[in-house]
Amino acid sequence: MPTQPWYESIPTPAYVADISALRRNLDRIAHVKEKTGCQVLLATKAFARVDLFPLLAEVLDGTTASGLYEARLGHETFGKQVHVYAPAFRDQDMPDILRYADHIYFNSPSQLNHFRPQIGTGKHIGLRVNPGYSLSTVGGDLYNPCAPHSRFGTPADQLGDVNWDAVDIFHVHALCESRHDGSIGLIQHVSKTFAPYLKSVKTVNFGGGHLLNHPDYDLSALMDAINRFRDKHDVAVFLEPGGGIVYNGGYLVATVLDMHHNGMPIAILDASASCHHPDVIEAGYRAPVIGAGQAGEHPYDYILAGNTCMTGDIFGTYSFADPLKKGDKILFTDALHYTFVKSTVFNGTPLPDFATLHENGHYEVVKTFGYDAFRGRL
Ligand SMILES: Cc1ncc(COP(=O)(O)O)c(C=O)c1O
Known part of the structure; x- marks a missing residue:
């Protein structure tokens, strides 16, 4: 008797x-680390399944946080380096930040000068610089840290005001879902534009947005660029991707609850774009679905829609080889980064389980979120 696919029931x-x-994915990252000597951090803003941190920590060097809570999470659950950056830190958080983080990045000379006196020895201090370089592939200016009037990083014309003696790490984050051309372009841009400042730091952190595990990402081109940069400037190199680490590493699985019809067939799902995959709405991201194509590619077109009151809560129009019916499973792939970390319970929509598909095919539900998860936030 044929066995059912793992997701069927x-x-x-x-x-x-x-x-x-x-x-x-981790094997590819281990290869980059081995060939370049660079260190790679997980940006926990993108992905924070703590049950999987031991696996990630086999290869990665630590976590990078967006503030106190993520820094504490990294410290308590990952067990390696903890880096933290925020556009501005709150005075009352700094004692705890210093407890949990070993690398602290400031956004501006004013933040650096304000907090520097309370930071003792043994901490590494970074300054985020706005490199004025953009090659984002998604989201337009929504996800472009170098968009006009961006608040991220010290602009180049203010770098002369910086007390460089107090800075160990030159930090830039400019990319979003970039392939090797974006990463290499940024590395070369920093090398060319900021060489005088690189002389006074020990380390350069090239931020996130390097989609290292995309099949079109040429790792050897990246490795050449990092090695050339390190040789030229004599600095250590960090990368801090989020999406690039878990790219295509999992699914959002939904069930068709009902078939509706209004001008065209609409499959109403128990997953919501708005609540469970917000980049679909915010950034126009198209979540790939296993076995489905673009509208018109296969004989049967459907709008895949969420079960909320928001008219625009739709994943998009997808085509299938066979008609969809109530009870069918829909597998959105590449659904680990920027999904559950941004999920909401709008409309009282249940949050998806956290589950793991093990290498031997065993399916394990790791965590469920019931009514209490909804009620507890109100
Ligand atoms: C400073 C910083 N580092 C790293 C990242 C991770 O980016 P990604 O998940 O696109 O690799 C981000 C994302 O916003 C970021 O702002």
């Missing part, structure tokens, strides 16, 4: 981490 909605895929 699972409770949904569910975010499913695929361990084989994550291992494949």
Whole structure:
């Protein structure tokens, strides 16, 4: 008797981490580290399944946080370096930030000068610089840290005001879902534009947005660029991707609750774009679906829609080889980064389970969120 696919009878909605895929991704990152000597951090803003941190920590050097809570999370659960950056830190948070983080990045000379006196020895201090370089592939200016009037990083014309003696790490973050051309372009831009400042730091952090595990990302081109940069400027190099680490490492699995018809067929799902995959709405991201194509590619077109009151809560129009029906499973792939970390319970929509697909095919539900998760926030 043929065995059912693993997803056929699972409770949904569910975010499913695929361990084989994550291992494949980590192997590629281990290779980059080995060939360049660079260190790679996980940006926990993108992905923070703490049950999977031991696996990620086999290869990665630590975590990078967006503030106190993520810094504490990294310290308590990852067990390696903790880096933290925020556009501005709150005075009352700094004692705890210093407890949890070993690398603290400031956004401006004013933040650096304000907090520097309370930071003792043994901490590494970074300054985020706005490199004025953009090659984002998604989201337009919504996700472009170098957009006009961006608040991220010290602009080049203010670098002369910086007390460089107090800075160990030159930090830039300019990319979003970039392939190697973006990473290399940024590395070369920093090398060319900021060489005098690089003389006074020990380390350069090239931020996130390097989509290292995309099949079109040429790792050898990246490795050449990092090695050339390190040789030329005699600095250590960090990368701090989020999406690039878990890219294509799992699924959001939904069930068709009902078939509706209004001018065209609409499949109403128990997953919501708005609540569970907000980049679909915010950034126009198209979540790939296993077995489905663009509208018109296969014989049967459907709008895949969420079960909330928001008219625009739709994943998009997808085509299938066979008609969809109530009870069918829909597998959105590449659904680990910037999904559950941004999810909401709008409308009382249930949050997806956290689950793991193990290498031997075993499916494990790791965490569920019931009524209490909704009630507790109100
Ligand atoms: C400073 C910083 N570092 C790293 C990242 C991670 O980026 P990504 O998940 O695109 O790799 C971000 C994302 O916003 C960021 O702002």
